[in-house]
Amino acid sequence: ILLTLCCLPGTLRSRSGDMSNLLAMAIAMSIIIAGFVVYYATTVYGLQLWGTNESSYWGLDIPAFIYFIGLSHSGTLLSAILLLTKSDWRKPVYRSAEAMTFFAIIAASLTLLMHVGRPWRVFYMMPYPNERTLWTSFKSALSWDMVAIATYMSISGLFLVMGSIPDFAAARDRMTGMRKKLMTVLALGWKGTDREWKNLHRAYVVLAALLVPLAASVHSVVAWDWAITNVPGFHSTIFAPFFVAGAIYSGVAGVVIVMIIIRKTLKMQEYIKPYHIDMLAKLLLAVGLIWIYITAMEVMVPWYKTSINNFEWNTLVSKLVGRWAPHYWLMVVTCGVIPLLMFKQKVRRSMGWMFLVAASIQVGMFMERFIIIVPGQNTGYIPSRWGDFSPTWVDFTLFLILASTVFFILFLFFVKLVPPVSIYEVKEILPIPKRLKGKEIEQPVEEVEELEPITVKKKPKPQPDSGDS
Numbered sequence: 001i002l003l004t005l006c007c008l009p010g011t012l013r014s015r016s017g018d019m020s021n022l023l024a025m026a027i028a029m030s031i032i033i034a035g036f037v038v039y040y041a042t043t044v045y046g047l048q049l050w051g052t053n054e055s056s057y058w059g060l061d062i063p064a065f066i067y068f069i070g071l072s073h074s075g076t077l078l079s080a081i082l083l084l085t086k087s088d089w090r091k092p093v094y095r096s097a098e099a100m101t102f103f104a105i106i107a108a109s110l111t112l113l114m115h116v117g118r119p120w121r122v123f124y125m126m127p128y129p130n131e132r133t134l135w136t137s138f139k140s141a142l143s144w145d146m147v148a149i150a151t152y153m154s155i156s157g158l159f160l161v162m163g164s165i166p167d168f169a170a171a172r173d174r175m176t177g178m179r180k181k182l183m184t185v186l187a188l189g190w191k192g193t194d195r196e197w198k199n200l201h202r203a204y205v206v207l208a209a210l211l212v213p214l215a216a217s218v219h220s221v222v223a224w225d226w227a228i229t230n231v232p233g234f235h236s237t238i239f240a241p242f243f244v245a246g247a248i249y250s251g252v253a254g255v256v257i258v259m260i261i262i263r264k265t266l267k268m269q270e271y272i273k274p275y276h277i278d279m280l281a282k283l284l285l286a287v288g289l290i291w292i293y294i295t296a297m298e299v300m301v302p303w304y305k306t307s308i309n310n311f312e313w314n315t316l317v318s319k320l321v322g323r324w325a326p327h328y329w330l331m332v333v334t335c336g337v338i339p340l341l342m343f344k345q346k347v348r349r350s351m352g353w354m355f356l357v358a359a360s361i362q363v364g365m366f367m368e369r370f371i372i373i374v375p376g377q378n379t380g381y382i383p384s385r386w387g388d389f390s391p392t393w394v395d396f397t398l399f400l401i402l403a404s405t406v407f408f409i410l411f412l413f414f415v416k417l418v419p420p421v422s423i424y425e426v427k428e429i430l431p432i433p434k435r436l437k438g439k440e441i442e443q444p445v446e447e448v449e450e451l452e453p454i455t456v457k458k459k460p461k462p463q464p465d466s467g468d469s
Contacts, residue, residue, distance in 0.1 A: 021416060028409035035402030038394055039114060047117070049394045055387030056377050061115040063369035064399035067250070068108035068407070069149075069222055070243070070365065074251025075101035076156045077215040078283075079163075080208035089279050091425040092271045096262055097255045098160040099420070103410040104254075105153045107403045112145065114398055141225035148221045155214060159207050165190050165200065166424040179417070219247045226372070232311040233376030236301065242294045249291050249335070250365035252284045253358040258411075260355050262420050271421050274349040281348035284358070288339045295336065314379045323388065324375050327367050334364030 042049050052059045075097025082090035113119040125146040169190035172183035190196060223243035226234040236242075256277065263272040299320075302312040319328040338360045347353045374389050414420070 025412050028405050031405045035397055038397045051389055051391040051395050053387055055385050056374060056389035058373050059389055060391050060395040060399040061111055062373050064403055065108050065111040066369045067366050068104045070247035070250045071254050072101045072104035073215050073247040074255045076159055076211050080211040083208045089276055092421050093259060093276055095422045096258050096420045099414045100254060100258055101156050102160055103407050107407040109149060110406055111399055111403050144221050148218045152218045155211060162204060164418060167419050216244050219243045231376045232315040232379060245290045245294055249287045253361040256280050256354055256358040260351050271426055277354055278348045281342045281354055285342040292336050311381055315376050318375050318379055319371060328371055331364045331367040331371060334360040
């Protein structure tokens, strides 16, 4: 409600482009309201509305949770690593990437709340002594996820706000009404003194150094939710690096999609250039090759253990040539074949091609999460409980449409209130204007030629005439 009140007055007084933003917000809000009505029906009539059953007790809820947690590893981890390595090409990219991280965590938390069944009692997962004098079971994966998500969300939000303080102050001085009050609170009294800049850069680097191991550990904890279980296809030591590589893969692809959309809709071609998309594509290609290698190992390990564990082999066969073969090979094509086009520089610098490649990676990574979770449950160690899973329209509405729309509308509010590109950091890499021959031209610092010093000639003093003596 606060975000709507801040965005609405300026939108109604502005151009048609902002009216399209308002229309998108209205459509997204309608979808969210319809989604929560569907979830209310789930709480009233029970999980019989979902496609889950005795053999598949995790349907689309857990794959959606893993997908959004992986998507959240895009901005903060990418921004922190590039900040520590002093890569200047991160400056037009990192603000939107960090915002995508924070909003993806919120969408993941929403799917987890719907998964637990009773969200009004979700505080039972917090480790504190309650009125029943009981402690939370620290062996429960829900407690691990609660601690990991809360920690990652708080640090990521702090990292996003801290890097935006100078821009909040700049917006505070140019806005009126409720927006000015909101920006005044977010600016935290920023005045731009030398001491404030020094403290900001120092704290920013410390947070970046803290976020890199934190992001890797969070998705490793999520991977251990399944790696510690004795389910075919789950019990594997490679799950932690596999999940982290997949998270970075889908996250960087998400950053590419967001930056291309922002570049087109907000007309930021001068700041988000093909060079930046090219650098993101190179990083995406490198992570994609790592993902291809780990996926190949996921096939080789069950084949190697065939004589010991036939159930692992049954799960693998169901993926390769069985019930889940279409999903598996769709994942292979979209995540392992199409991204190889990025070896060509022409593809890496094309906005259209990169959008298609990044979108295909998003489809494939969701299929990968689905392939990890569902087939292992359907071919467990008890053959009498083998079954099938078919998602219903309620599953798609809650875990794909509702969660994605929440992420989308939060990003719309963010773009409306905060500059999606860091103003003060982009200024640091812009060329210095130089005035020459009455025309202002732009030249990089290293290309500015030294001007010859101007010498002022003094006029000679007039000599008195001989007759004036």
